Amino acid sequence: MxxxxxxxxxxxxxxxxxxxxxxxxxxxxxxxxxxxxxxxxxxxxxxxxxxxGKGASYLSNNPETCVNCHVMQEHMDSWQHSSHHHVAVCNDCHLPHHFLGKWVTKADNGFFHSLAFTLQNYRDPIQIKPRNQRVTQAACVDCHQDVVHAMLPVNAGEDMQSCVHCHSDVGHAFR
CATH class of the missing domain: 1.20.5 (Single alpha-helices involved in coiled-coils or other helix-helix interfaces)
Structure with missing residues (x-):
């Protein structure tokens, strides 16, 4: 050194x-x-x-998945009697039609639904949340563009009448 x-x-x-x-x-x-x-x-x-909780089943498009939670049976039964039974399943109306939005909404709803059902912290009958009402409205407009184009807002961002306001029994009859 x-x-x-x-x-x-x-x-x-x-x-x-x-x-x-x-x-x-x-x-x-x-x-x-x-x-x-x-x-x-x-x-x-x-x-x-x-x-x-049969979580993998929620990755499918099968309507039977929705009745994994017993509180959904009435919704399933009413859908089976609706006019959309032969043309749309749960995901068609309750999830966005674009890939990323579908999976983000599915994950968001899956987490909060399982949390609410596990903790028994939900309204009975089940109520749709405002963010999911917007998704359903967008699905109606997307599928029925040729019919509703005259009712769409003139300016982007403006509101229009909710489709289920007048057509409440289309997706779920007897409601």
Whole structure:
């Protein structure tokens, strides 16, 4: 060694355990382990819940999926007697018709529906939320453009009468 090089210090107990004298790395290691355990528990509970709640079935277009929750049976029965039974399924009216919007809405509704049904925190009869009313309105307009074009707002962003205001029994008869 030359005079310009610093003399190395002998290893301390903290260096051997991976932390400094105050033990910061050790605490970080415990926090990381606890965080990892927490994520593991959360993933396990989520996986169990997804399986128990038949979560994969919600990725389909099958109307029978909607009655996985018993509170939806009346809606399913009324849809089967509606004029749209042979031309539209739940996703056609209750999800946007573009790819990204469909999956974002499906995830959003899936989370909040499962939360409400699990916690038994929902109105009976079930009420459609304003954001889902907008989705349904857009689906009506999209499918029936040739008929409703004269009723569309002149300026973008203006409101129009809700289709289900006059046609409340089209998607779900006897309501």
């Amino acid at each position: 030359t005079d310009s090089e610093p003399t190395p210090l002998p290893p301390t107990e903290a260096d051997e355990t991976g932390g400094d004298a105050s033990g910061n790395k050790i605490r970080f290691g415990k926090a990381a382990v606890l965080f990892t355990v927490f994520l593991g528990i959360l993933a396990g509970v989520g996986t169990f819940t997804f399986g128990y």
